[in-house]
Amino acid sequence: MRVAVLQLNTQGISSTKLYNYIRIASKKDVQVLLLGEYVLNPFFKELEQMSVSMIKEHALHQIKILKELSFTYKMTIIAPIVLVKKEKVYKSIAKFAPSSTSYYNQQILINYAHWNEEKFFSNKVTRLQSPMVFKINGFKFAVMNGFELHFDEFFAKLSSKNIDCLLVPSVSTFESYERWKALILTRAFTHNMYILRANRIGEYQDKEFVWKFYGDSVLASPNAELLNHLGNTEELMLVDMSHSDVVRARRTWSFKEAISKRIQTKKDLL
Numbered sequence: 001m002r003v004a005v006l007q008l009n010t011q012g013i014s015s016t017k018l019y020n021y022i023r024i025a026s027k028k029d030v031q032v033l034l035l036g037e038y039v040l041n042p043f044f045k046e047l048e049q050m051s052v053s054m055i056k057e058h059a060l061h062q063i064k065i066l067k068e069l070s071f072t073y074k075m076t077i078i079a080p081i082v083l084v085k086k087e088k089v090y091k092s093i094a095k096f097a098p099s100s101t102s103y104y105n106q107q108i109l110i111n112y113a114h115w116n117e118e119k120f121f122s123n124k125v126t127r128l129q130s131p132m133v134f135k136i137n138g139f140k141f142a143v144m145n146g147f148e149l150h151f152d153e154f155f156a157k158l159s160s161k162n163i164d165c166l167l168v169p170s171v172s173t174f175e176s177y178e179r180w181k182a183l184i185l186t187r188a189f190t191h192n193m194y195i196l197r198a199n200r201i202g203e204y205q206d207k208e209f210v211w212k213f214y215g216d217s218v219l220a221s222p223n224a225e226l227l228n229h230l231g232n233t234e235e236l237m238l239v240d241m242s243h244s245d246v247v248r249a250r251r252t253w254s255f256k257e258a259i260s261k262r263i264q265t266k267k268d269l270l
Contacts, residue, residue, distance in 0.1 A: 001139040003165070004030040005217045005237040007230050008039050009202030013058065015065045021236050026073040028238055031136055035079040036200035036217070037146065037171035040066075043204045043211070044117055047082065047089070056084035063094070063101070070096035076136060078143055080169045088122035093143055093169060095134060104132035106145045114209065130157040139164050139243055146170025146197070149183060155191055159256070164246045165194040172199050174209075177216045181226070189224035192249040192256075194241050196220075201232055222249035 004025045011017060025033055040062040041047065047055060059082050070077050077096040082089060083103065093104045107128055111118035118125075131144040131154055142163045148154050149168055158166075166187075172180050180197070188195040196219050204211040215232040219239045228239050250256060 001032075001137070001165070001241045001243070002028070002030050003032040003034065003167075003196060003239050003241065004028070005034050005036075005196060005198040005219075005230070005239070006039075007036065007198060007201060007215050007217045007233075007235045007237065009200065009213075009234070010038055010042055011040060012042070013061060015062075017234075018065065018069065022069050022073055022075065022077075024236060025238070026075060030075060030238065032076045032078065032141065032167075034167050034196060034198045035077070035169060036198040036213075037080040037169050039200050040079055041082040043171070044091075044120055045204055045206055045211075048120060052084055052087050052089060055082060055089055059083055066094065066096045067101060070101075071098050074098050076134075078167050078169065080145070089120070090123055091117060091121045091145075093132065093145065095132060095143070097134075102132070104143055106148065108145075108148050108151060110147050128153050128157065130154075130161070133158075133161055133163070139241070141165050141167055143167045143169075146172060146180075146199075149187060155187070158191070159259075163191075163193050164243050165196055165241055166191075168195060168197040170197055170199045171213060172216075173211045173213050175212075175214070177214055181216070181218065184218060184220050185224045185226065188220035188222060189253075190255065192222040192253060193246060194219065194222060196239065201234060222246050223252075 006021050079094050081094045083092050091106045095102045109117040131142050133142045184195050198217045200213045201215045218229040219227045221227050230237050
């Protein structure tokens with residue numbers, strides 16, 4: 001399975017770079033392309049200063065472009081995007097497939113004093129659901145937002161789905177790359193799956209902070225090896241993944257088997 005990460009800054013209305021890079025990826029037989037957060041839309045601190053109508057217009061334009069690109073190049077594109085429904089703004093991840101489009105609204109948003117997406121967006125606070133799951137040519141993917149990678153509950157919901165690769169778009173900043181790398185490698189190992197993380201680049205400055213988005217998009221193996229990673233510049237990273245490597249890692253470490261022996265059934269509880 002050949003997948004690509006497109007590491008970019010915010011693109012605004014312009015689609016030239018998306019067209020160029022997706023054309024290149026198509027020539028390299030890429031089947032899935034992953035974008036980082038706030039690449040199709042401005043950073044949420046900038047969105048706070050925009051009108052809802054402008055946010056909606058921007059989002060509809062990007063959705064139209066990505067649908068066209070997916071259809072034209074027969075490629076599935078995973079792209080975080082901001083949606084507007086009934087004058088409310090939602091943070092979502094879109095899956096643009098050649099014949100359909102689906103969305104996964106982020107379930108847990110950052111809610112810190114200096115970075116409060118939960119307050120700005122209208123995403124519901126409700127019982128957690130499984131992240132988005134889809135399959136291409138027998139290779140199974142799951143998708144979750146970078147912040148959601150911190151929560152065990154999401155991985156519990158994926159445990160029975162035999163995921164080959166977890167796609168993680170992110171917007172990491174503030175020199176956190178070592179912590180993120182450790183988290184990604186650990187999750188990949190304990191769940192014996194590939195994790196492909198796309199982080200955006202560029203910066204945003206407000207009165208208190210300079211938000212430097214450092215890139216460092218990575219591919220972790222099911223054995224916690226760092227297989228590929230990018231620097232802090234605009235780049236396209238092509239990666240190849242194998243279902244047989246996932247199966248081999250699961251057989252070697254037997255984490256899932258150890259748990260399955262110890263899960264109580266209804267009969268046990270009677």
